[in-house]
Amino acid sequence: MKIKSTKINDTFAEAFKMWGARVLITAETRQWALAAAQSMTGFATSVIGCKCEAGIEKELAASETPDQRPGVSVLVFATDSEGLGKRLVERIGQCVMTCPTTACFNGLDAENNVVVGGQLRYFGDGYQSSKKIQQRRYWRIPVMDGEFMVDETFAVQPAVGGGNILLIGKDLKTTLRAANAATKAMRQVDGVILPFPDGVVRSGSKVGSKYKSLIASTNDAYCPTLRGVVTESNVVDGAHCVLEIVIDGLDVEAVEQAMRVGLQAAAKPGIKLITAGNYGGNLGQFKIHLKDLVGEAA
């Protein structure tokens, strides 16, 4: 199976059931909305070490936001709804409320809700007040540039984490270029984020370790420097670099679409093989087969 000159492995990405939320951050200018969003999505690459995965979904024009100011849509994912609620309180409280001029709105319509503004309101020390507008309650917390306004509750919904593709290239430069092309295409898909730095991860992991305290460790089968060391290396001949793109989405269809466009964009001369990471199908609830994505794209 090939896209142009790049071979596509007949395997599947093993993705996991997660819980997701969409947070709309608005501010006086695009700069401040982005500053808050970047702060909120920092240190949120993997649930393994960060308790959640988060990223910027897209920027929003003023006409697309509840308060008609420039905005940014952020997606946050965690392994359960309770944990997701805690992460939202922490991150909105520490990264959005602190950022000048911002307001923060729920961006999802779902059955389950977690209380966010209803907890952050206590920062107002009794001076906070609320307003109910079109059946939604918002909290107004006095801050030094005016007020911070935040939705009382945020909707959370079942979501999908851990969609992925692995790009195996002839060298670092070629593989980076392909990864950049793929992430650029994937960011056009609504409902997904790429939680790693600029969407790309070099330290792919496997489950477990020789060290008992670690639940994950380096994915040695994809480390070029270990090709001659490990018993089964997946670094193909002529390849000297492997980069992974991980995708979290609000539903499996969005993750599949991101992977589909990513495969097409990443398939460039010098990319020897594109494959996907899985655990034999024993851990994740979703199997996203590359052959289905390539077939549909073709």
Added chain:
Amino acid sequence: MSLELSMHTPPEVPLEAELLTPDRTVGMDSNAVSGIAIQHGNRQVTVGDFFTVKGKGEGELHLEGDLSRVKHLGSGMSSGSLYIHGDVGEHLGAGMSGGKIVIDGNAGSWVGPEMSGGRIIIKGDAKHLVGSAYRGSAVGITGGEIYIHGNVKNETGHGMRNGLIVAGGNSGDFTGVNMLAGTIIVLGEMGIRSGAGMKRGTIISMHPTEMLPTFSYNCDFNPIFLRLMLRALQSQNFNIEDKQITGKYQRWSGDSVEMNRGEILIFRE
């Protein structure tokens, strides 16, 4: 099919028609509705004595004619839609908890007193004590929305504890008197002594107004919540200018004779 009542005999003294609500008439045919007892002055009469009734009650009730002497329409309703094609008398939607009332014309005093939910839309004017507490009661409306596209008179939102009252035109004096919480928006000129005795809540005026000396000026700012509220009002066909959405408002806090946690926001040109 909706229920349609057309007035054929104007009453000489007020009719008290609190039983005429869309929820109470569900499942009733025209004969049953014609037989509903209503009060005409000090006499008990029936709906059929004053109205021609057509259709069947399925949660939507239309009344037509000069109903300015018909009181308590929609009182206590909890669901359904009540449309009045003409003027209506006092105590409209008193104590209602849900549903929608739409008036094409003007309304008398006491619109939605002590209501707890639902929505009242009046396309004309209303008189005194819109969304208020009854005399002797400390708490006015505890929820719901009242939209009046025209003018209102005195004591709008008296003792209001929650909900939203919007006047597209001018308001009289003592707007939000003894208010406990909630929001009152006056798009036209607002009378004097607004917010007297208010504890919490928000009164918004789009024009300069005379403030009581027990209110303190805080700052000028653009309240984000108001952007959302005004956008919602635009969708209700209120005339909201963009500068009112994006502009700055003076914030005054008061009433200092009470908790001083209320606010009056005044749009600055």
